[in-house]
Amino acid sequence: MISLQNIRDLLATSELPELGPGPRAGVETEATLNRELDAKLKGGGPDKEHQDLIRALVLLWHDHLDAAHQIAQQIEGANGAFVHGIMHRREPDYGNAAYWFRRVGNHAAYSDLARRAGELLDAEKESELKKELLPRGEWNVFGFINACERVAGRSDASETQLLRRIQQIETETLLESLCGG
Secondary structure, X not given: OOOHHHHHHOOOOOOOOOOOOOOOOOOOOHHHHHXXXXXXXXXXXXXXXXXXXXXXXXXXXXXXXXXXXXXXXXXXXXXXXXXXXXXXXXXXXXXXXXXXXXXXXXXXXXXHHHHHHHHHHHHOOOHHHHHHHOHHHOOOHHXXXXXXXXXXXXXXXXXXXXXXXXXXXXXXXXXXXXXXO
16 A cells, blocks of 8 residues: 555655746656655555556656656546646646646545645735635636746745745645545
8 A cells, every 4th residue: 555654755855846847956866766656656555547646746846847747648537637737837838737727627636725725825824815826715726827927937935935835735635635545
């Protein structure tokens, strides 16, 4: 069985991923990650498709966008489109990201993502960003894409850092869904 904590351990980097493509210091090589993932995933658990998407998310976390893209584009359905959308948002290709997120539809992970992002935004007293990302209390993936595009290349470090933390919540929430809980 795949331990969610074992997968989360692979996300332990000195910095959160950039909203863009990176690269940043302190990430693992693609070869190292693939070896570690092979060892962690061989014990069974989620089906191969979910295991491939877990691999893509970990690679994406470590700024290996091309490798993550190769995996995500091979997987049909909402989960594959979700990972594909994150990759294109980070590329950055915001229009293509929106295309893939339209294919996601109303993903099961969105309600937990909305709750966690809402808690963070409340704690940070970010009511305007909360209105953009959580209208009617529901996750607005297109609002998140727009916010990421808005801060691209700007020097407003506080909003960018907050969006990077929300991106972390997005990744962790999707990983939990893929690992089965």
